[in-house]
Amino acid sequence: xxxxxxxxxxxxxxxxxRPAAExxxxxxxxxxxxxxxxxxxxxxxxxVVLLGEDVGRLGGVFxxxxxxxxxxxxxxxxxxxxxxxxxxxxAIGLAMRGYRPVCExxxxxxxxxxxxxxxxxxxxxxxxxxxxxxxxxxxRIPYGGGIHAVEHHSESPExxxxxxxxxxLLTPSTSAxxxxxxRQAIACDDPVIFFEPKRRYWERGPLTxxxxxxxxxxxxxxxxxxxxxxxxxxxxxxxxxxxxASAAAxxxxxxxxxxxxxxxxxxxxxxxxxxxxxxxxxxxxxxxVTAGLxxxxxxxxxxxCFYHLEAPVGRVGGYHAPYPAxxxxxxxxxxxxxxxxxVDRAFRY
Amino acid sequence: xxxxxxxxxxxxxxxxxxxxxxxxAQALKTEGVIPGSIHLSIGxxxxxxxxxxxxxxxxxxxxxxxxxxxxxxxxxxxxPLMAELLGRRTGVNQGxxxxxxxxxxxxxxxxxxxxxxxxxxxAAGAALAAQLRGEDRVCLCFFGDGASNEGMFHxxxxxxxxxxxxxxxxxxxxxxxxxxxxxxxxxxxxIADRAAGYxxxxxIVDGQDVVAVHEVVTRAVERARRGEGPTLVEAKTYRYxxxxxxxxxxxxxxxxxxxxxxxRDPIPLLRDRLVADGVLSDDAAKTVEDEAxxxxxxxxxxxxxxxxxxxxxxxxxxxxxxxxxxxxx
Numbered sequence: 001x002x003x004x005x006x007x008x009x010x011x012x013x014x015x016x017x018r019p020a021a022e023x024x025x026x027x028x029x030x031x032x033x034x035x036x037x038x039x040x041x042x043x044x045x046x047x048v049v050l051l052g053e054d055v056g057r058l059g060g061v062f063x064x065x066x067x068x069x070x071x072x073x074x075x076x077x078x079x080x081x082x083x084x085x086x087x088x089x090x091a092i093g094l095a096m097r098g099y100r101p102v103c104e105x106x107x108x109x110x111x112x113x114x115x116x117x118x119x120x121x122x123x124x125x126x127x128x129x130x131x132x133x134x135x136x137x138x139x140r141i142p143y144g145g146g147i148h149a150v151e152h153h154s155e156s157p158e159x160x161x162x163x164x165x166x167x168x169l170l171t172p173s174t175s176a177x178x179x180x181x182x183r184q185a186i187a188c189d190d191p192v193i194f195f196e197p198k199r200r201y202w203e204r205g206p207l208t209x210x211x212x213x214x215x216x217x218x219x220x221x222x223x224x225x226x227x228x229x230x231x232x233x234x235x236x237x238x239x240x241x242x243x244x245a246s247a248a249a250x251x252x253x254x255x256x257x258x259x260x261x262x263x264x265x266x267x268x269x270x271x272x273x274x275x276x277x278x279x280x281x282x283x284x285x286x287x288x289v290t291a292g293l294x295x296x297x298x299x300x301x302x303x304x305c306f307y308h309l310e311a312p313v314g315r316v317g318g319y320h321a322p323y324p325a326x327x328x329x330x331x332x333x334x335x336x337x338x339x340x341x342x343v344d345r346a347f348r349y
Numbered sequence: 350x351x352x353x354x355x356x357x358x359x360x361x362x363x364x365x366x367x368x369x370x371x372x373x374a375q376a377l378k379t380e381g382v383i384p385g386s387i388h389l390s391i392g393x394x395x396x397x398x399x400x401x402x403x404x405x406x407x408x409x410x411x412x413x414x415x416x417x418x419x420x421x422x423x424x425x426x427x428x429p430l431m432a433e434l435l436g437r438r439t440g441v442n443q444g445x446x447x448x449x450x451x452x453x454x455x456x457x458x459x460x461x462x463x464x465x466x467x468x469x470x471x472a473a474g475a476a477l478a479a480q481l482r483g484e485d486r487v488c489l490c491f492f493g494d495g496a497s498n499e500g501m502f503h504x505x506x507x508x509x510x511x512x513x514x515x516x517x518x519x520x521x522x523x524x525x526x527x528x529x530x531x532x533x534x535x536x537x538x539x540i541a542d543r544a545a546g547y548x549x550x551x552x553i554v555d556g557q558d559v560v561a562v563h564e565v566v567t568r569a570v571e572r573a574r575r576g577e578g579p580t581l582v583e584a585k586t587y588r589y590x591x592x593x594x595x596x597x598x599x600x601x602x603x604x605x606x607x608x609x610x611x612x613r614d615p616i617p618l619l620r621d622r623l624v625a626d627g628v629l630s631d632d633a634a635k636t637v638e639d640e641a642x643x644x645x646x647x648x649x650x651x652x653x654x655x656x657x658x659x660x661x662x663x664x665x666x667x668x669x670x671x672x673x674x675x676x677x678x
Contacts, residue, residue: 049481075481081511086470086504093474093488096409096459099481101474113500120464121471127666128462130443132454134669166667189669218672265672 031201033175034064034140037182038102042072045100048186050077051087052104052140061106062142062201084114091137092122100136100186108143109152115160122191123166135191138182143171144236144286145333146199148326155323156287161193162264162296169263170217171195173238175205177221177261184217195263197236220267222274226256229280229343232271232297234260237284237334244339255343263293268300275305275313280346282314284334289317311349314342352560354628358637360402360559361619361629364394365641367418368616370427373645374417374434374448378594382653383434386593387448390418393521395615396554396584397422399562400489400519403570404457409475409488411468412461414449415521415588419461419491425453427648437655443665444658459488465526466496469505469518476514476579487515487573489566495526497540506581510547515573517566520583521556527592528601541583549579556586557615589614 028036042048050056050065056079059066069077080087084105091101105111111118118139125133145154161167168190172178178196185192215221223238224245231241238259245255258274260266275281281301283294298313316334324332352360371389378387390397393415401410401422412419420430420441430451433440440446441453452458459475462468472490479486496502497520509516520540524531537543544551550572554565562584569580587610591598599607623629629637 081504081507083504083508085501086473086508089467089470089501089505090474090477090508093459093471093476094478094481096471096475097478097482099478116464116501117467117470121460121462121467125460126669128442128446128450129452129454129460129666130441130445131666131669133460168668 026206027204028175028207029202029204030172030175030178030197031062031064033178033207034182034196035066035068036207037179038065039068039071041102041183041186042068042076047098048076048100048102049094050102050104051080051091053080053082053087053106055079055104060104062198064140064196065104084110085117088114088117088122088137088139091139092117092125092135095135095137096133100138102138102140102186105139105141107149107153108141108155108157111139111141111157118161118167118193119164123164126190127166134189136189137191138185138194139192140194140196142198142201143195144197144199145323145329146236148329150325151323154329156285156318158193158195158263159287159292162293166191167264168192168217169195170261171197171235171263172261173197173200173223173233173235173259175203175207176209179207180209180214181217181261188217195235199236200239203239218262218265218267220261220270221259222256222270223259224255224257226254226278228254228278229282229346230256230258230274230278231339231343232258232260232281232283234263234285236286240334240336241284241339244336244343247336247340248343253343266297268304271297271301272304275301276308279308279310281309282316282339282342282346284316284339286318286333288320289315290320292317311346314346316342352563356402357560357623357628358633360398360563361623361634362637362641363398363402363422363424364559364616364619365638366427366644367394367397367421369641369645370421370431370648371417373431373649375590375594377435377649383448384436385447386595387417387434388415388593389588389590390415392589392610392614393523393556393586394418395559395619396519396521396556396562396586397491399559400491400517400566400582400584403563403566404487404489404517406457408457408486409472409479410456410458411472411475411488411490412452412458413468413492413496414461414463414465415493416461416491417448417451420451420453420456420458423456423458425456427644428651429453431648431652432655435652435655436657437652438658438662439651439655443662445663466492466499466501468492469496469501470508472516472518473505473508473512473514476509476516477512479515480512485515485574487517487570489517489519491519491521493526494520494522494524494531494535494540496520497543498535506547506549506579509579510549513576513578515576516579517569517573518579518581519566520581521586522583523586523588525592525601528598530601539583541581544581549581551581551583553583553585556584557613557618559615559619
């Protein structure tokens, strides 16, 4: 995919983070919305710098940073070596001196070499400096499967980071949220791991969210209201769940879909409110089910909504095996049938 | 370049501060008022002070797990450091970091960590910030022989080299990673040789000689300020205590080896030299010693009488703004 970057003036100010410089196109691919978010963040704040493998001259392997080095120069869009620990370590050092680095980790599985810097340094340096240091670092990670890639290029490592105090985790499912959440992540003084659903990069949607002012980044979104069961999804599985809800409607079931948007912290009030209304919940993610976010959500909803639940909270996700190569991935990824089966199970109690 | 008597006296003062601070830490640990383990710098004071005094207060510094001495070398006040060791709220980290997070940000420290080698790429980032801002600040990064085997050493030095970053990587080679001899686990005899892999200068210096360390690091700092990039300096030194105080394991080192290094204890080495050269009289040296002893005693008093943090303070500074009540927990 090639795109032509058109420089345009920005009047954006954080935290409004609304693309207002010119009429937004009716619909843009999610990857383009991310690029627009990066571009406007860089235009609004000279301390925003990009750092990563192939982000500059190439514009990123998914072309999210396309045109940015041309526009902002090599000092602000920095091509790094293959050196994930070095990229995140350097970003930490930059943040210590007032920069707002945005790192790109080329593929989900490539974050593991940087795990140490993220978990032992980035997440806790604000506290380990008694508040002196602000870790305004955003780490963008294209994640999840569905693009016919192999393991380490198709993984969903979010639970490792959700377990770590001091990190914020965001993941958009729409173009509007891709733009908005990325602007909010970059403006945030805390470290943010920003998970991008790579198989949705080419799906189109409006660049502007309907809410004005836009919701805070910790807020979950009811993507489709319903009354009988709540599907809790994020990133790439939101679309899957919306499709499942449409299919279930044909069977006379009213399915609510909640898009988490923020994986850390989780928006418990929105979740609890939905589940108290519907009485049933199924969590759907690509990541391995075992000790995944679904486990945390199921446990907490059981504690908070026990007397409202008609059935145990269900989970649909990846199997406890390394992500399989392309021919098997459609078996591995939660699809419409597996989600609808889980909904059926929730009605058997 | 001959150092002025004032600078030499200040070197002696800072080295003594470190030694006496560490000896007090030993006593307080034995008494049971310091939680956790402490890794003492006794024996390494010359390389610490020689390097720290080659940079300015505005320059950055990153420490490691054996880092009580680094902030003192850079001129930090002793009381908030001692309070941190004792886990008190008045400590540099409000009593929540402890011995291995003894960073004093007021003197340019950017942190310390017990993850060996973790500061090496971070130092590159801080130096990159200086370069992007067009400042002539440099970053001094301390790590040990063990860290030079970590992947982060390679990544950090490579980044610093390709971007010509103003960093001084100071390897404090005290011969042992915990109880394992560097001779057995480092593939080269001199860690400075590893600089060749990054196309940068590597220098070896006698870590017991504060003046020699100062001279070598000053040269590296000048290179860095001129925009010529990083230098790897290897200071050959020795820690007289165990890896961590109280381990009582000495079967990995011989008595002869320790005695040989004790004969080159950097503190009497410098004192004798200053007195012989007429820089300090015996009386003046005694005054410096008395003052340092009084400073450390005052720091201990301050620490002992300081309050502990409240349990709820464990959540302070987890995020820059408290999470909204609807999501916290």
